[in-house]
Amino acid sequence: xxxxxxxxFRVLGPLQVEDGSGPVAVGxxxxxxxxxxxxxxxxxxxxxxxxxxxxWGDSPPDGAxxxxxxYVSRLRGVLGDAAPxxxxxxxxxxxxxxxxxxxxxxxxxxxxxxxxxxxxDHPRALADLDAALGLWRGDALAEFADEEFAAAEAARLxxxxxxxxxxxxxxxxxxxxxxxxVPELEALVRRSPTWERPAVTLMRARYATGHQADAxxxxxxxxxxxxxxxxxxxxxxxxxxxxxILVHDPALAAAPPPGNLPRRASGFVGRDREVERVLxxxxxxxxxxxxxVGGAGKTRxxxxxxxxxxxxxxxxxxxCELAALPDGSPVGDAVSAGLGIRQRSGLSVEDSVLDYLxxxxxxxxxxxxxxxxPHAAALVAEVVRRCPRVVVLATSREPLAVEGxxxxxxxxxxxxxxxxxxxxxxxxxxPDFRLDPAAADAVAxxxxxxxxxxxxxxxxxxxxxxxxxxxxxxxLEDTPLLGGGxxxxxxxxxxxxxxxxxxxxxxxxxxxxxxxxxxxxGGADLRAVHRVADPGAGEDDVLDRLTRLVDRxxxxxxxxxxxxxxxxxxxxxxxxxxxxGAGETAALARxxxxxxxxxxxxxxxxxxxxxxxxWAEEALGxxxxxxxxFTRAAADREWDLAVRLVAAVxxxxxxxxxxxxxxxxxxxxxxxxxxxxxxxxxxxAAARGAxxxxxxxxxxxTALRAPDRRPGPPxxxxxxxxxxxxxxxxxxxxxxxxxxxxxxxxxxxTATGSGWCGRCTTSRCARRCAAGRSSGWPPRGEASRWRRRxxxxxxxxxxxxxxxxx
Numbered sequence: 001x002x003x004x005x006x007x008x009f010r011v012l013g014p015l016q017v018e019d020g021s022g023p024v025a026v027g028x029x030x031x032x033x034x035x036x037x038x039x040x041x042x043x044x045x046x047x048x049x050x051x052x053x054x055x056w057g058d059s060p061p062d063g064a065x066x067x068x069x070x071y072v073s074r075l076r077g078v079l080g081d082a083a084p085x086x087x088x089x090x091x092x093x094x095x096x097x098x099x100x101x102x103x104x105x106x107x108x109x110x111x112x113x114x115x116x117x118x119x120x121d122h123p124r125a126l127a128d129l130d131a132a133l134g135l136w137r138g139d140a141l142a143e144f145a146d147e148e149f150a151a152a153e154a155a156r157l158x159x160x161x162x163x164x165x166x167x168x169x170x171x172x173x174x175x176x177x178x179x180x181x182v183p184e185l186e187a188l189v190r191r192s193p194t195w196e197r198p199a200v201t202l203m204r205a206r207y208a209t210g211h212q213a214d215a216x217x218x219x220x221x222x223x224x225x226x227x228x229x230x231x232x233x234x235x236x237x238x239x240x241x242x243x244x245i246l247v248h249d250p251a252l253a254a255a256p257p258p259g260n261l262p263r264r265a266s267g268f269v270g271r272d273r274e275v276e277r278v279l280x281x282x283x284x285x286x287x288x289x290x291x292x293v294g295g296a297g298k299t300r301x302x303x304x305x306x307x308x309x310x311x312x313x314x315x316x317x318x319x320c321e322l323a324a325l326p327d328g329s330p331v332g333d334a335v336s337a338g339l340g341i342r343q344r345s346g347l348s349v350e351d352s353v354l355d356y357l358x359x360x361x362x363x364x365x366x367x368x369x370x371x372x373x374p375h376a377a378a379l380v381a382e383v384v385r386r387c388p389r390v391v392v393l394a395t396s397r398e399p400l401a402v403e404g405x406x407x408x409x410x411x412x413x414x415x416x417x418x419x420x421x422x423x424x425x426x427x428x429x430x431p432d433f434r435l436d437p438a439a440a441d442a443v444a445x446x447x448x449x450x451x452x453x454x455x456x457x458x459x460x461x462x463x464x465x466x467x468x469x470x471x472x473x474x475x476l477e478d479t480p481l482l483g484g485g486x487x488x489x490x491x492x493x494x495x496x497x498x499x500x501x502x503x504x505x506x507x508x509x510x511x512x513x514x515x516x517x518x519x520x521x522g523g524a525d526l527r528a529v530h531r532v533a534d535p536g537a538g539e540d541d542v543l544d545r546l547t548r549l550v551d552r553x554x555x556x557x558x559x560x561x562x563x564x565x566x567x568x569x570x571x572x573x574x575x576x577x578x579x580x581g582a583g584e585t586a587a588l589a590r591x592x593x594x595x596x597x598x599x600x601x602x603x604x605x606x607x608x609x610x611x612x613x614x615w616a617e618e619a620l621g622x623x624x625x626x627x628x629x630f631t632r633a634a635a636d637r638e639w640d641l642a643v644r645l646v647a648a649v650x651x652x653x654x655x656x657x658x659x660x661x662x663x664x665x666x667x668x669x670x671x672x673x674x675x676x677x678x679x680x681x682x683x684x685a686a687a688r689g690a691x692x693x694x695x696x697x698x699x700x701x702t703a704l705r706a707p708d709r710r711p712g713p714p715x716x717x718x719x720x721x722x723x724x725x726x727x728x729x730x731x732x733x734x735x736x737x738x739x740x741x742x743x744x745x746x747x748x749x750t751a752t753g754s755g756w757c758g759r760c761t762t763s764r765c766a767r768r769c770a771a772g773r774s775s776g777w778p779p780r781g782e783a784s785r786w787r788r789r790x791x792x793x794x795x796x797x798x799x800x801x802x803x804x805x806x
Contacts, residue, residue: 662689
C-alpha cells in the first residue's frame with residue numbers, strides 16, 4: 001500500500017471504508033467490529049481487553065488474544081500508512097491524522113451552520129446543514145448500535161442528527177420557506193413527542209403558512225403529551241409563542257427581504273472557497289465581477305453568493321438578466337425591468353434607474369454583460385459612483401473595467417467537486433446510479449476531458465439514463481476537444497465538444513428542432529416553437545421532440561399556465577452556429593419575425609377583451625423576442641412587418657416593461673413610406689413616447705407627420721371578444737376605451753396616433769387628451785362644444801385633430 005492515498009471512514013450508516021478507487025474490503029464481522037471499536041475511540045488508545053470484549057463479548061475463547069493480533073495485522077495490511085494502526089500499551093490506536101471520518105465532517109458542518117445562523121446568515125446555515133445531513137446513509141454505526149462499545153456514540157450522533165434537522169427546519173422558516181419545513185417538523189415531533197423545540201418551530205411554520213388553527217393545535221398536543229408523560233407544562237418559549245399567535249403578532253409573518261432571485265432547482269455543489277472569497281469581496285467594495293468562459297458556472301455562483309448575502313440588504317437582492325439583449329444594445333430597459341420600475345417622465349431610463357437606486361440599500365446582480373459591455377459598464381459605473389448603499393455583483397466573460405471593480409475569475413471545478421456534481425446530476429437522472437470503482441475512473445476521465453466546466457459535466461451526466469460512465473468517457477475520447485473547436489480558448493473548445501457530442505446523439509428531427517429553437521431570444525411556448533422552429537411537423541410531434549430535448553438537458557422548461565422552453569445561452573450560441581452551417585438562419589429569422597408580428601397583433605386585440613390581464617402577463621415573457629423580431633425586420637428592411645409590430649407593441653408592454661418600444665416607432669418614421677396604411681399608428685406611438693418623456697413639443701411635431709390620417713386595419717385582425725362594446729368605427733390595432741353604451745356627455749372621440757379611442761374612460765386615454773391640450777388643442781372655446789355633443793354609432797366618426805390627440 002502507498003502512503004499517498006487517502007482513506008475515508010464512514011460510520012453515519014453501515015460501516016464503510018473507501019479510498020480513491022472506491023470501497024475497500026475490510027473482512028468479516030470480527031475485523032469490522034474491531035475497526036468500529038477503534039473508530040469510536042477517535043484516535044485514543046483502546047485497551048486490548050476492551051477490544052476483546054467488543055469482538056467476542058464477555059467470554060472470549062482461548063486464543064482470542066492471538067486472533068486479535070491477527071485481525072490487527074489484517075487491518076494494517078488493508079489500511080497501510082493512510083490510517084496507521086499502532087500498538088500502544090495497553091492496547092491499540094488508529095491514527096486519523098491523514099484520513100477522514102464522516103462523523104467529524106458532519107459535526108464540523110453543524111458547528112459552522114449554527115455560527116452562521118447566530119450571525120443571521122440563514123442561507124449559509126441552510127447550505128451547511130444540507131451538506132451535513134447529506135453525509136448520513138442510515139442509522140449511525142447501524143450494525144453495531146446495540147453493542148456496548150458503540151451504543152453511547154451511536155446515541156450521541158443520532159441526537160446531533162435530530163438537532164441538525166431541527167436547525168434546518170428553523171432556517172427554512174427564517175428564509176420564508178415554512179411550507180417546506182412543516183413535513184420535516186411533523187416527523188421530528190412524531191419521533192420525539194416531548195421535545196419542545198421542533199413543536200415550537202412547527203407552530204411558527206404552520207402560522208406562517210396561514211394555518212392558525214393547526215398552529216394552536218400543535219401547542220395543545222404538546223401540552224397534553226408533556227402532562228401525560230412528565231406531568232409538566234410547556235416551557236416559556238412555547239407559551240409565549242402561543243400568546244403571540246392568539247393576538248396575531250405581525251412579527252410572526254415578517255416577510256424576507258424583497259428580491260427576484262430564482263429558486264434553486266438543485267443543490268449547489270462545491271466552490272465553498274470561492275463563495276467565501278466573493279462574499280468577503282462584496283463586503284470590501286461596491287463592485288465585484290465574476291469572469292470566466294461560457295459554462296464555467298458564473299451565474300450559478302453569483303446567485304448562490306447573492307442568496308447567502310441577502311439578509312445584509314434591507315431592500316433585497318435583484319437579478320437583472322442581460323443575456324436576451326441584442327449585441328451592443330443599451331441595458332437600461334433590462335435593468336429597470338429587473339428592478340420592476342418604470343421610466344420617469346422627463347428622465348432617461350438610465351437616470352430613472354439611478355434615481356430609484358440612490359436612496360436604497362440593495363445588492364444588484366447584473367448577469368451576462370459581455371455582449372453589451374460598453375453600455376453595461378457605463379451604467380454600473382454610474383451606480384457605483386452615485387448610489388452609495390448599492391453593491392453590484394456582475395458576471396461577464398471579461399471585466400467591466402470600471403473604477404473600484406474587483407475581478408474574480410471563476411475557475412473550473414476541482415476533480416472532487418466535479419465528481420460530486422456529476423454524481424448529483426446522474427442520480428437526478430437515474431436514482432440508482434452507483435459510483436463503483438470502474439464508474440469512478442470513468443467519471444474522473446469525463447470531468448478531466450471537460451476541464452471541470454459545470455455545464456459540460458451536467459450534459460454528460462444527463463446521458464446516464466441511456467449510457468454508462470465508461471461509454472460516455474469513450475465517446476469523449478473520440479471527440480477532438482481542441483482541434484476544430486469554435487471557442488476562443490481551449491476550455492471553451494472543451495465545452496463545445498461536450499455540447500457537440502450531446503447534439504450528435506440526437507436524431508435528425510430533434511437536431512432540427514434544437515437548431516430552430518436557437519432563434520428565440522427569451523424562450524417560447526409550444527405554439528411558437530412549432531410555428532417557428534419546425535412548422536413542417538405536427539404539433540404533437542414537436543411536443544414529443546421537445547420533451548426528449550428537455551429530458552436530455554438540452555432545453556430548459558419553465559412551468560406555469562403556459563410552459564415556456566428555452567436554451568441556455570451557451571447552447572443557444574452553439575445552435576445558432578449549427579443553423580447557420582445548415583443554411584437555415586434566414587428562413588428561421590423570417591418565420592420568427594412573422595410569428596411575433598402576428599402574436600403582437602393578436603395580443604393587442606386580446607387586451608381589449610375579458611382576458612386583458614392574461615395577455616399583459618404573457619407579453620412579459622415574449623418581450624425579448626418582440627425586440628429581436630423588430631431588430632431583424634428593420635435590419636432586413638422589412639418595413640411592413642416592422643411597422644405592424646410597432647403599431648401593436650407599445651400598448652401591449654409599456655405598462656409593464658417601459659417605453660423602449662416607442663423608440664422603435666421613432667426609428668421607423670424616417671424610413672417607412674408615409675403612405676403605408678399603418679404609418680399613422682407608428683406616428684402615434686412615437687408621439688406618445690415623446691409625451692411620456694415629457695417632450696411635449698416633440699410629441700406635437702411628431703403627431704403632425706400624419707395629420708388627419710386614420711391608421712389602416714391590421715393585416716389579419718383577430719377579434720378579441722364578441723361582447724358588445726361601443727367603439728369608434730375607425731380601425732386600430734391597439735386597445736380602445738369603450739363602454740357598453742355611450743354616455744350623454746364626454747370628450748369627442750378623435751384620432752390618436754396609436755389608434756382611435758371612442759371615449760375618454762381610461763387614464764391612458766386621458767393622458768393622450770392632456771398631451772393634446774398641452775399642444776394647443778382643442779382651440780379655446782371649442783372644448784365646451786365638444787363636451788355637449790353626444791357620440792352615437794351614427795355620429796361616431798369624429799374629425800382628426802391637428803395634433804393627433806383627442
